[in-house]
Amino acid sequence: MNASPLALLGGEPVNDVPGPHLAWPPIEETDHRAVAEQLRVAVSVPDRSGIVADLENALASYLGVRHVVTTCTGTAALHSMYAAAGIGPGDEVIVPALTFHATATPLFHLGARPVLADVDENGQLDPDDVARRVTARTKAVVAVHLWGLPENMDALAVFADRHGLMLLEDGSHAHGAAWNGQLVGSFGTAAAFSLNGPKPLSAGEGGFVATDDTEVYYRVLLHGQYNKRCRREIPAGHPLAPYAVTGMGLKLRIHPLAAALAHAQLPRLDGYLAGRAAVAQRMCAALERVPGIRVPRVPAGARPSWYALPLRYEPAELGGLSVDRFLEALHAEGATDADLPGSTRPLSDHPLFRTPGELLPGYAGRPRPAVGSFPAAAHVHGSTLKLPVWHRDQDFRLADAYTAAVAKVARHHKDIV
Numbered sequence: 001m002n003a004s005p006l007a008l009l010g011g012e013p014v015n016d017v018p019g020p021h022l023a024w025p026p027i028e029e030t031d032h033r034a035v036a037e038q039l040r041v042a043v044s045v046p047d048r049s050g051i052v053a054d055l056e057n058a059l060a061s062y063l064g065v066r067h068v069v070t071t072c073t074g075t076a077a078l079h080s081m082y083a084a085a086g087i088g089p090g091d092e093v094i095v096p097a098l099t100f101h102a103t104a105t106p107l108f109h110l111g112a113r114p115v116l117a118d119v120d121e122n123g124q125l126d127p128d129d130v131a132r133r134v135t136a137r138t139k140a141v142v143a144v145h146l147w148g149l150p151e152n153m154d155a156l157a158v159f160a161d162r163h164g165l166m167l168l169e170d171g172s173h174a175h176g177a178a179w180n181g182q183l184v185g186s187f188g189t190a191a192a193f194s195l196n197g198p199k200p201l202s203a204g205e206g207g208f209v210a211t212d213d214t215e216v217y218y219r220v221l222l223h224g225q226y227n228k229r230c231r232r233e234i235p236a237g238h239p240l241a242p243y244a245v246t247g248m249g250l251k252l253r254i255h256p257l258a259a260a261l262a263h264a265q266l267p268r269l270d271g272y273l274a275g276r277a278a279v280a281q282r283m284c285a286a287l288e289r290v291p292g293i294r295v296p297r298v299p300a301g302a303r304p305s306w307y308a309l310p311l312r313y314e315p316a317e318l319g320g321l322s323v324d325r326f327l328e329a330l331h332a333e334g335a336t337d338a339d340l341p342g343s344t345r346p347l348s349d350h351p352l353f354r355t356p357g358e359l360l361p362g363y364a365g366r367p368r369p370a371v372g373s374f375p376a377a378a379h380v381h382g383s384t385l386k387l388p389v390w391h392r393d394q395d396f397r398l399a400d401a402y403t404a405a406v407a408k409v410a411r412h413h414k415d416i417v
């Protein structure tokens with residue numbers, strides 16, 4: 001008879017509450033009312049009025065930036081940001097080698113070349129590798145704030161200045177996260193955010209661009225908000241005004257019902273983040289001394305959004321037990337929302353980055369984005385175990401069950417090596 005207490009081998013699971021264990025965003029009565037009210041008011045908003053203006057004003061004031069333009073997705077926001085920043089054919093933009101692909105894919109649609117730079121042990125841009133990737137064609141460097149941990153924005157700003165590059169941000173994991181007291185999304189020339197389902201601030205589907213630069217703002221409008229909005233907002237004498245009716249030809253507007261949801265969620269964002277910080281601290285404290293597990297090192301000055309709790313898994317300390325087997329054992333313990341990063345992975349894994357010419361004929365025969373190797377991105381990706389981070393005190397029980405499950409599997413790892 002097998003005496004292992006591991007649920008994978010027939011023992012009692014740590015948690016018997018069935019998943020999913022994290023439903024996001026939390027939908028309250030105010031959300032129902034806001035969306036129902038919007039249904040009554042308008043389901044199409046072609047200019048900067050109504051709920052679109054309300055959401056953009058609220059986001060601009062939250063971030064402390066002059067302009068916000070909402071979009072239908074974060075991918076669209078990134079596309080508009082790059083187009084508005086003047087990124088074009090032959091330009092190079094440095095992005096972290098480890099991110100969700102949409103940080104970089106819109107660059108393909110502008111004829112530009114994403115240049116991947118390796119990351120450090122936190123999955124953030126490695127400054128030395130970024131420096132090695134700069135060429136005469138480099139136009140911008142993009143900070144991503146992976147899993148909600150802010151990049152060192154002071155260092156990146158100094159670097160970008162020194163090399164004459166634009167600093168851009170993809171804040172999709174990091175609404176409300178801050179570096180030295182300044183919110184991410186307010187550092188560079190512009191920032192793009194997703195408002196997709198599980199993001200710290202969610203519209204279900206949506207995104208936005210934030211910028212202080214009015215010329216960039218006009219171009220963001222022209223990229224994806226053509227006709228009425230451009231006609232009403234770009235001053236008549238401006239050299240771009242004649243393009244208002246067509247803009248750049250794309251229509252990337254947010255849906256007003258999605259805008260209503262995000263607008264109802266925004267006043268609760270700081271409460272979500274404070275709750276997540278308390279839960280994350282509790283989980284990190286519980287896991288700090290567990291063999292084989294490293295909790296994230298949060299630099300002084302960083303306020304993360306805790307989009308997830310990314311743990312570094314060290315198989316050498318657990319008799320070589322693979323992370324997949326560890327995860328299988330965690331799931332058996334009832335920690336069913338524990339996960340390995342899937343689509344957020346080294347971009348060089350994707351055929352689109354290795355041989356873009358197969359899908360995008362303009363790239364056939366041109367220098368490929370994924371040249372060189374990205375050992376740290378591969379290592380960080382292959383050794384990351386992701387736990388959900390809840391935001392309410394009543395979820396401490398679940399958070400404790402998850403950390404107890406991790407500790408239990410680590411303690412009994414020998415039973416399943």
Ligand SMILES: Cc1ncc(COP(=O)(O)O)c(C=O)c1O
Nearest residue numbers: 073074075100102103172194196
């Ligand atoms: C870092 C990052 N950038 C961009 C995106 C794209 O956002 P969306 O799914 O809203 O298009 C995502 C989505 O997961 C993301 O994680």
